[in-house]
Amino acid sequence: MHRWRDRLSPEVVGLPAGGQRRAPGLRREELALLAGISVDYITRLEQGRAANPSPQVVEALARALRLSNGERAHLFCLAGLVPPGPDTVPAYITPSVQRMLDRLAGTPVAVYDAAWTLLVANPPYAALMGDPSGWRGNERNAVWRNFLGYESRVRQTPETQHALRTALVAGLRAAVGRYPADQPLRRLVAELRARSELFAELWDSGAVGRHEAARKTIDHPQVGAVTLDCDVVTVAGSDLNIMIYTAEPGTEDAERLALLTVLGTQSLVG
Structure with a gap:
């Protein structure tokens, strides 16, 4: 997930740049704001310490990170979840x-x-x-x-x-x-x-x-x-x-x- 954060700048997602940054991508705090998830939970996810994230959390992260359909499916698989199929209500923002x-x-x-x-x-x-x-x-x-x-x-x-x-x-x-x-x-x-x-x-x-x-x-x-x-x-x-x-x-x-x-x-x- 870290590399997906790195490729997004704050300006692209409508956030202020906020002064000097050690990396060009989104900070965990900014991803947490966009996804409506706590910073602590995102930290634990990236460090592999958060088990069984819900489909709603994964979907929110996929939207915030602006993942493609293939990347979104990969994120669901990484979370141990089956990607949503065509017979479920779509929650993907194109x-x-x-x-x-x-x-x-x-x-x-x-x-x-x-x-x-x-x-x-x-x-x-x-x-x-x-x-x-x-x-x-x-x-x-x-x-x-x-x-x-x-x-x-x-x-x-x-x-x-x-x-x-x-x-x-x-x-x-x-x-x-x-x-x-x-x-x-x-x-x-x-x-x-x-x-x-x-x-x-x-x-x-x-x-x-x-x-x-x-x-x-x-x-x-x-x-x-x-x-x-x-x-x-x-x-x-x-x-x-x-x-x-x-x-x-x-x-x-x-x-x-x-x-x-x-x-x-x-x-x-x-």
Whole structure:
């Protein structure tokens, strides 16, 4: 893993260079920040002292290190795991999608898999919606959070909330159809059915819906209400859902978005 760190510069992954460096690549602390894993755990992994890393940890490291498909499969094998097959929900962010994220560094962007589990959120998105780096397991799934009452900064009316929930259930149903052998996905659905009567009702009714472009108002704790356009782009082939928030140039909302992005980036880095 050390050689994969060495080939990535901080600038390439959107981090400050941070003064003089003994090596040109990423430090362990920087990889830990990108992957959402403790520095101590990465140290133990590189020294061969960490046994049985989870598939989620390996996937997070592969994304942070920007590994190719072949390198990612090799990393899974090194961890003693079977690389994810074609019948499981893809969690791989392709190089082309990563380049797009790099070019949208000043725009709030989040990438979800086909089951609406958050894979990566850039710093502007974290500043806008709240830092998701501490979310674990099902907490990272948008369907789970929406139906089980987790806090959201997005204002909702009963109508918009129903439309969103219907679209999320429909998307999850479609993912189950495309990846019938994915056991974690099936467990997610079973747990949602058991814990949310509303989810079970929508699931059993065969609810049909899809994510539409929308204007959303986000109540930010520092800059106040920000109204933005929200678009969801689906990447054919990799089954990724990319959520992008933008503001009309020259408006107060654009100014507030720029301000909270600066404030949020400072707090995340500092």
